[in-house]
Amino acid sequence: MLMVHFMVSPCYGKFFLLPKRVFLIVTLKRYKLTGDIDKLSDAAKQYSKFLRQLQCGGDLYPGQGPVCQYNATHSGFCSPNCIRGLEESGEYCGCSGGKGQTCPNSPAHIRCCLDTCSQELKMDLGFVLDASGSVGADNYALQLKFTKDLLRRVNVGENRTHVGIINYSTTYATLTWLDTDYDLQKKLKQVDKAIYYGSSTNTALALKQANDVFSYKRGLREVEEGATPVLFVITDGASNDQKATIAAAAVLKNKGIQIVSVGVGNGPNLDELYAICTPPVSDNYFAMSNYAALEQKLNQFTSKSCSEPAPVPLNTTVTGECGKDKYKFLKIEITWVGNKIMISVKLFNGKVKLFFSFTSRNPKDPTDFENYEQITTASYTQSTPTYGTTARNLKAANDEVTLIIDKPDTDEEFVYVGVKGVEDDNKFEVKFDDCEKVNCNSSPGLPAMKLSMVLMAVCVALFFPMK
Numbered sequence: 001m002l003m004v005h006f007m008v009s010p011c012y013g014k015f016f017l018l019p020k021r022v023f024l025i026v027t028l029k030r031y032k033l034t035g036d037i038d039k040l041s042d043a044a045k046q047y048s049k050f051l052r053q054l055q056c057g058g059d060l061y062p063g064q065g066p067v068c069q070y071n072a073t074h075s076g077f078c079s080p081n082c083i084r085g086l087e088e089s090g091e092y093c094g095c096s097g098g099k100g101q102t103c104p105n106s107p108a109h110i111r112c113c114l115d116t117c118s119q120e121l122k123m124d125l126g127f128v129l130d131a132s133g134s135v136g137a138d139n140y141a142l143q144l145k146f147t148k149d150l151l152r153r154v155n156v157g158e159n160r161t162h163v164g165i166i167n168y169s170t171t172y173a174t175l176t177w178l179d180t181d182y183d184l185q186k187k188l189k190q191v192d193k194a195i196y197y198g199s200s201t202n203t204a205l206a207l208k209q210a211n212d213v214f215s216y217k218r219g220l221r222e223v224e225e226g227a228t229p230v231l232f233v234i235t236d237g238a239s240n241d242q243k244a245t246i247a248a249a250a251v252l253k254n255k256g257i258q259i260v261s262v263g264v265g266n267g268p269n270l271d272e273l274y275a276i277c278t279p280p281v282s283d284n285y286f287a288m289s290n291y292a293a294l295e296q297k298l299n300q301f302t303s304k305s306c307s308e309p310a311p312v313p314l315n316t317t318v319t320g321e322c323g324k325d326k327y328k329f330l331k332i333e334i335t336w337v338g339n340k341i342m343i344s345v346k347l348f349n350g351k352v353k354l355f356f357s358f359t360s361r362n363p364k365d366p367t368d369f370e371n372y373e374q375i376t377t378a379s380y381t382q383s384t385p386t387y388g389t390t391a392r393n394l395k396a397a398n399d400e401v402t403l404i405i406d407k408p409d410t411d412e413e414f415v416y417v418g419v420k421g422v423e424d425d426n427k428f429e430v431k432f433d434d435c436e437k438v439n440c441n442s443s444p445g446l447p448a449m450k451l452s453m454v455l456m457a458v459c460v461a462l463f464f465p466m467k
Contacts, residue, residue, distance in 0.1 A: 068112035070100045078103035079113045082369045090369075091307040091362035094118055096326060109370075117306035118362070119329055120322035120421070121155040123228045124178055124220055125163050126257075128210055129194060130235035130264070132169045132201035139264040140196045143234045146262070146288060146298065148191050150232075151184060153302045158182040159321055162227070164213040165190060168206035169197035179219030203239035207248035207276075214257055223256075226310050226318045226328065233276060234262040234288070237269030249276035260301070263287040309361050309416055317431040322352075322421040329362050330417040332432050339407045341415060342433045350426030355418040358408050363418040 065078030082093040095113035103110045129143050147165065154161045162182065165175040176190040210231060214220045221227040231252060239245040249259055261277035261284065263270070268287065277284040283304075286297050309329035312318050320328045334341055345354055355363040405415065419428060 065110070066103065068100070068103050070098065070112050070114050074114060076100060076112045076114045077116050078106060078110050079116045081109040081111060082364070083109065084369045084371050087364070087366060087369055088357070088360045090360055090364040094364070094368055117302065118327050118364070119306050120320075120326040121161055121305055122159075122226060122310070122320065122328070123154060123161045123230055123305070124214065125154060125161055126178070126210055126213055126229075126231040127163075127165045128203075128206050128231065128233045128235070129165065129167045130169075130201065130203070131167055131195065131197045132236075132238075133198040134201055134238045135236050135264055137196055137198070139236070142288060143264060144191055144194060146234065147232075148188055149298055150301065151187055151191070153298065154305065156182070156184040156187055162219055162221070163187050164210075164219070165194075166206050166209050166213065167194045168202060168209075169199040170202055172202075172206045172209050174209060174213065177213055177218050201235070201239045202241075203233070203235055203276075204241055204244035204248045207233070207245065207252065211248070211251055211255075214252065214255065223313065224316055224318050226312070226320045226330065228305075228308070228310050229255075229257045231257050231259050232262055233259060234264060235273070236265040236267075237261075237263060237272035239272060242269075242272050242275075245272060246275045253278055258284065260284045260286075262297075264289075307362055312432065315433055317429060319427075319429050320419065321349075321425070321427040322419065323426070324421050324424050326421050327362070327364065328419045330419075330430065331361065332415050332417065333413065334415050341405045341407070343403045343405065343417065344431040344433070345403075345419075346429040346431075348427040348429065350421065350423035352422060352426050352428055353420040354403070355420070356403075356405065357416050357418075358410075358412040358414070359416075361416050363416055365420050 068076050068078050070076035079095055080093045081095075082090055086093070094116070095111060096115040096118045098114040100112035100114070102108050103112050127147050129140075129147065131140055135143075151163060154163075156163060162178040163176060164178040165187075167173045167175055173195070175194060176187060181187055181190060212218060214229060214231065216222070220229065233249070253259055258278045259276060261273040263273050263285070264287075266289070273285055274281045286300070288297055307329075309331035310318075311331045311333070313333065318330060322328045343354070343356065345352070353365055355365065357363040417430065419430065
């Protein structure tokens, strides 16, 4: 029997809710009864299409399993091992940190993981906290707990996640900016300084200030730096001026800021909360009514962030870094000028491996995937499977390496890239070109490589050794 965890975004409206539940139950029961593990990824994709046709999101994200005891001092989360044959669905599996014993009452491939986030998170993250009288002191305390708990999960650091926080009621106070206090403990102390005002709800004014916080002069990073901009607006939706609030949110969304609206209280104004968040509502609005709901939503956002590739325009250069065995996932919108696309990587420090796919949002190292029959035996042993991948030793750090990808037979809108860190500290630059202004002819020793759509797996791995 398989144990599968998906984070499924809710549909709003009675018409959509029932079909989703029915389809999900039928899908999971089908594979519980038949054990067709090789068809599980296909079921997930069919379910995604079903959601998209209902205009109900469309992307599935990994969920976190039950809490487990990793060792004497640390707890973890149950997560399925990555299994050979399901490389196309690598975002739904695997441990990033240490891997413990099999989870209680679970199949052998469900392990207790110290860390289930495979991606090195890098965001420009903002919070707008509603301290008005309509929210109430208890719900305001819940906002502060949510903010602090989320900060502990998102990899705060100078070259990683930056954080800006606004506290507001009739007026506002900027507790911290994106370009200050890059240390987690300093950010937490700024949250502790937040004051519950208990006055009116001038959400429009707070969102206008958020536009200053999310400005290049105050730390918003260029798209080339690969940081995803996300703003949490936590409120009951009872603003003084709904029209002005929605207009102020539109300015941020037009800048490419993803807005997640969080409804607090027993009766939040859904019309306003739906209008200010980034579409689809099913992905970017949720209600937070108590501490149990808080923990669930924290897990959902963390899981989504860990698997969501950063969108990158074509003909762009992106810089990034990741730790050992961590990934940076990128999503490049492509326009085929010719029949090829070129990816160039320049390594500044450490070693990395590079993977790409037109179908998997999280292309991973094939050695992350294990043999299902071996890991489900009574005596668990780690396997090292062999894949039909192309690997080669390349030049030392600071040299640029070029990969030419042939256009697939199907019309694909995106190419997904995964960069995996090999050393403890890995810094790199990735450049994408559509071959319109550069020579995409294969050079000696670097032949063009085709993606195998039949295997539906990550097909290219490049290894960059350190000098």
